[in-house]
Amino acid sequence: MSVSGDLLIDAFDRISEVVHDTVEGLGPEDLAARPDDGANSVAWLVWHLTRIQDDHVADAAGSEQVWLEGDWAERFGLPFKPGATGYGHSPRDVAALGDVSGELLVEYHDAVHDRTVAYLATLKDADYARVVDDAWTPAVTLGVRLVSVVSDDLQHAGQAAFVRGFLERQ
Template identity: 25%
Template sequence: MDEYKDVILSGLEECYEGIWNKVEDLTSEELRWIPSQSSNDIQWNIWHIARVEDRWINQRMKNSQELWIENNWYKHFNLKKIDHGNGDSIIKVRQMPNMELSDLKNYFEEVRKITIDYISNITPRELNNIYIAKNRSQTGIWILGHLLVEESQHLGQIAFIRGMMKGINI
C-alpha cells in the first residue's frame, strides 16, 4: 500500500533528471543568462530548488538541520545560512555568486539522497502531521505535493530560459 511513495519519488526523480539534462552542456555564462532584467537565471533556479527541498524535508518534516548549514554549503557558496531564495529581490538574485555546476549538483545530490530515504520510509502519521513554519502550518501531504509543484515550475523556467538561448529541440 505504499504506491503513493513511488508516485512522489518518480515525480521528484523526473524533475531532478530533467534539470541536469537541460543544463549539462551550458556554459557558466549561459547558466547566468537572463531573458529580462526582472528574471531569475538557471543557476538561481537550480540552487533554489535544492534549497527548498532541503528546507521542507530536513528542517520542516524531519525537524533536523538543513544540509546547507550542517555541511557548510552556505560557506562553500559564500552565502548566508538563511539564504534560500523565497522572496529574494531581483537585486539579491543578481548578487548571487557564480557557482560551479558540479558543486551545485553535489549539494543537490546530498539533499536528494536524504529526501529519497525519508519519503521511502515515511509513515501515514508523518504524512498527516501538521508541520509549522513561521505562522503557517501544513500537513506532510501538502508539503510533498507542494514540493512536486514547485520543482516542476522551476524546471519549466529552466527549460524556458534554455529554449530562449538555444531553441526548443536542442
Template identity: 35%
Template sequence: MHSDEVDRTIRDLLDRTEYSLSHLRELGPGELNAHPGGHPNSPAWLLWHTGREIDMQLAHLSGGAEVWPRHREALGLGSIGDTLGYGHSAEEARSVRVDDHAALAAYIRDALAAVRAHVDDSPDWDDIVDTYDDQPVTRQVRITSLLIDALEHLAQAHYIAGMPSVIP
C-alpha cells in the same frame, strides 16, 4: 490515500525531479548568470533556489539538518546563500551568482537524497505539519508541494537553457 500509494507517488515525483535535473544541459558561467528579459532571477538563482527550498523545508519538516553546509563553500554565495530566496529584492536575486553548474546540481541532488531518506523512514503522511490559510497541511501535502516547486523551477531553467542565446 493508503500509505503505500503515497510512498509511490512521492517516489515518482522524486524520480521525475531527478530526471529533470539530470537532463538539464550544462550551462556555462555566462548562461548561468544571464538575466533573460532583464529578469532578476538567473538560471543560477533558479537552481540554487531549487536546492534551498527543498533543503530548508525538509529540514524544518523532519527536524533534521540541512545539507547546505556541505555545499556552502563550493557555491560561494556568502550570507545570501543561507536565505531561501522567496521575497528576494531584485538586487538580492541578482547577487546570486554561481559559475559552477556541477556544484549547483550536486546541491540539488543532495537535497533530493535527503527527501528520499525521509521517505525511506516511512513517515506518517497524514501528520499535520503546518497550516495554510487556516487549513491543516499534512506531511504528504508539504513534500508533494516542495517537489512540484522544484520541478517548476527546473522547468524554468530548461526553458532558459533552450534559448538560442541567453548571454546578452
C-alpha cells in the same frame, strides 16, 4: 514504504532529471544569463528550488538542512544569510549566483535529492496526515507540504529549462 512514498520519490526523481538535463553542459556564464535584468537565471532557479526542497523537507523530517550541515554556503560563496532560500530575492540577489558552476549546483541538488528520497523511504501512509504547520487554515499536513514542494520545484525546474531553451535560441 508506502504507495504514497513511491509516488513522491518518482516525482522528486523527475525534478532531479530536469535539473540535470537543464544544467548539463552549461558554463557559469550561461547559467547566470537572464532573458532580461528582471528575470531569473538557470543558476538561481536551480539553487532556489533545491534550497526550498532542502529547507521544507528538513523541517518536516526534524533534521538539519543539507545546506547548513555541510560546507555548501562557503562553497557557493553567496552574500545571503545562511538560512536564505531565495524567497523574496531581488534581481540583484539573482545576479549574485553569477559565478556558480553547474557541477556545484548539481552536486548540492543531488545531496538534497538523496536526503529527500531517504526520508520518503521511511514514511508510512499514516505519516502523511501529521500536521507540520498549524499557522495555516487548514493546518498543513506532511502530505500537503511534500506535494507543495513537488509543485514548486517542478515549476522552477520547468522555468530553468525554458530559460536554457530561450538562451540557446538567441
